[in-house]
Amino acid sequence: MNRLFSIASLTALAIAAPALAQETEKPEYPSPNAIVEQAAPEEWVAIAPSDLLVMDLAPDSEGNARRVVIQLMPPPFSQGWIRNIRKLAEAHWWDGTSINRVQDNYVVQWGDASEEKALPEGLETVPESEYVVELENLPEKAFKKTPPGTYDDPDLDAAALDSRTVSDTDPYADWSSFVKGWPVGTKDTQTSPVHCYGAVGVGRNYSPDTGSGAELYTVIGHAPRHLDRNIAVVGRVIEGIEYLSSLPRGKGQLGFYEDKSKRVPITSIRLASELPAADQPRFEYLSTEGETFAKYADARANRRDPFFIVPAGGADICNIPVPVRRVSGE
């Protein structure tokens, strides 16, 4: 008769959260998380407070605070919408708005349900051309199609992986890779952000409308990559996504809350740079240009840590989440 599994042994059931280490490590085949833990301090890149949105929802039914932190994308991605978002945050525009839609395996969406709240002055109308960035305008060197390395590959070093190409087996792009800590997909000469879990995007009406940034959503299910290049991605949730992903699903069409009392009030959304210095959350991400990230990405694509039997031999870009961690103190 089979023994029941100990809960401790069940902790071996793979790992997704970058902050956790595998219980049993093999030195020659560390888990992705163990690799990240070995990164040198200089491989972690501080995130500027002006790149962080701090969203406070009303406390939950037990009175617990619910804070969600969003990292905004760097230039040259989606900057028109991001400028608008900074203006909206500075105007405290979202205070008193709400989460209005929670659709399973899809999105959580928030904004002004009344549709009557006046927007701040000076918001830009961002053209559809901004959904993508021309390759030549990217901060990286021109991309090379470089298959991911393996532990057995003597060429696995930082120089060989400059392009950080993850894969050219991506149905949504000619190839996918990382730029300055962000997953992107490139088709022909155009690069766009990708809709991975936790990505934050801009709600819009039908084309040619592109949205202002007042209506936002985040992905809480399988990456809906068919949205890439069709709608603006402006950032990602880096802390507190569970406060969104665990919300009751809306019973209306597309997961909208039919019962208005179910909408989750948003107390405030602030740029971290507007908070008192002592209250500003501090985060850093693992540079996607360093050797540790290259090894981490390879380990995500080829799991050889003890739980696994068969390395996949590849990974889709949304299955290589960029490690982000909070910095405490100082």
Add this chain to the structure above:
Amino acid sequence: MNRLFSIASLTALAIAAPALAQETEKPEYPSPNAIVEQAAPEEWVAIAPSDLLVMDLAPDSEGNARRVVIQLMPPPFSQGWIRNIRKLAEAHWWDGTSINRVQDNYVVQWGDASEEKALPEGLETVPESEYVVELENLPEKAFKKTPPGTYDDPDLDAAALDSRTVSDTDPYADWSSFVKGWPVGTKDTQTSPVHCYGAVGVGRNYSPDTGSGAELYTVIGHAPRHLDRNIAVVGRVIEGIEYLSSLPRGKGQLGFYEDKSKRVPITSIRLASELPAADQPRFEYLSTEGETFAKYADARANRRDPFFIVPAGGADICNIPVPVRRVSGE
């Protein structure tokens, strides 16, 4: 100044749930859901009650029932574990067990937290070789590598799409496709189920242990395809996944509930065939061998319905969920 978007227009923000139709349809470019709605009755395949697990959780804090329905995979996939699962269900073994782990962007897992409950007699020890099925043993004709068709493709007919090959741009498989209503990936001559959102798998200890089926989990985030071929997939949640995906995340390592009072009690898990006939839920899935599914899959890969600007030109297999619907009456 930009007008705020009406909630009604926001319903155009793409669609994931197969049961919903796009508000505005273009006849020449219907949405995937509209295509499904046009399927002929004979394209829907009834699911046998013995292929359905009905899981009742304790009522929620407001006294609402929480029922989850799971469809089990057909032969030749994972049958050893599925035989065990039927024995466990017939023995009412899960009654009084609980959901013990909820890890964001990963899994919900359930079973006997005490680790002391005796298993029923007669469970099989299933070998690792059963994680995959040899191509020659599949019920379909031998697979052809056929790129998905498009609306402009005169060869888009049922005969040309016999193999239902979705894509050969899959980092986890040589190609991915559908067999008898299930997404699978094939590498060399071996085919395995894939860990899409809602897939149900068998918790195990380290290899060579393969799990009995007493400990189960379902995917509530981005498809963790690195688990394919490493752990058994036995089915998928076809109704009620929101009762699992909206659970509070566990605060312990890997999302286990440290506070035992947070575990969600499971009242019962029954095969639908064991329920009184009048209580047996009835479901059907859209045949993946028919013309409608081929068109639906193509539309998922090439969204040309009004909200979209740029068709993706491809899709990963987990972004083509097989339509399943409840049958009422009779």
